[in-house]
Amino acid sequence: MGRSPCCEKAHTNKGAWTKEEDDRLIAYIRAHGEGCWRSLPKAAGLLRCGKSCRLRWINYLRPDLKRGNFTEEEDELIIKLHSLLGNKWSLIAGRLPGRTDNEIKNYWNTHIRRKLINRGIDPATHRPVNDNNNSPNHQTTNTSQTVANSNISSLEVKTTTISFANTTTALAHHLVKEEFEEETKHVVQERCPDLNLELRISPPHYHHQNNSSSSSSSSSSSYMQPQGQHVSYPS
């Protein structure tokens, strides 16, 4: 049957990570690389579950993380990608080297949402707040449907309305999803020729010029042009 549990919850730490735990995790991954999160905590001498280690590494310890304030260009890119992809933070993060999905998600909720609202734009639909199409009749109760609808509306798909209310089966969602992804590629290339939404798993691609981590002044061109790797680990 299956596999053994990833960790014994009774013997794992929770909450904020200590410097020592960070050091252990960094040292282990530096020596053995990422992967096999299940066995990592034990091997690294950590009283954490693999999930927690993975999250800590991806969101905080990874050497290619940018940190620091988001630039105006990043803001606009996030808004543009969100209008196309909805709350697909991992996909959005994939287009912003050095940024994590968690970071972008937090930034969206704390800054960009407010920014859009101040501009009179509904952050969920990317339409003006007083737009008639935002009437309750067009709202759905299912979150994913709402996201999908907002994506489609923002893409101005010429097939007019796709009624998700009547297509609740998994198959329908699957088909629509595939359709949407294909559509997204086309529309993005049409409207944002500089955007490459072809997603692939790849090593971190943010190129550190130096170790001064305040990256708020980083040039906007860099994040659309992944560089060769030059990974430096924090000491």
Place this chain on the structure above:
DNA sequence: AAATAGCTCAACCGCCGGCCC
């Protein structure tokens, strides 16, 4: 200076798809 409100963000939770046994 103290109390309160608002904001930020690291970390957790629960779910899902894919894979293993």
Place this chain on the structure above:
DNA sequence: GGGGCCGGCGGTTGAGCTATT
């Protein structure tokens, strides 16, 4: 074929910090 784990994801929480009263 089916039960169960793993890795990954998006949503949510809450501790700590800052601003305001």
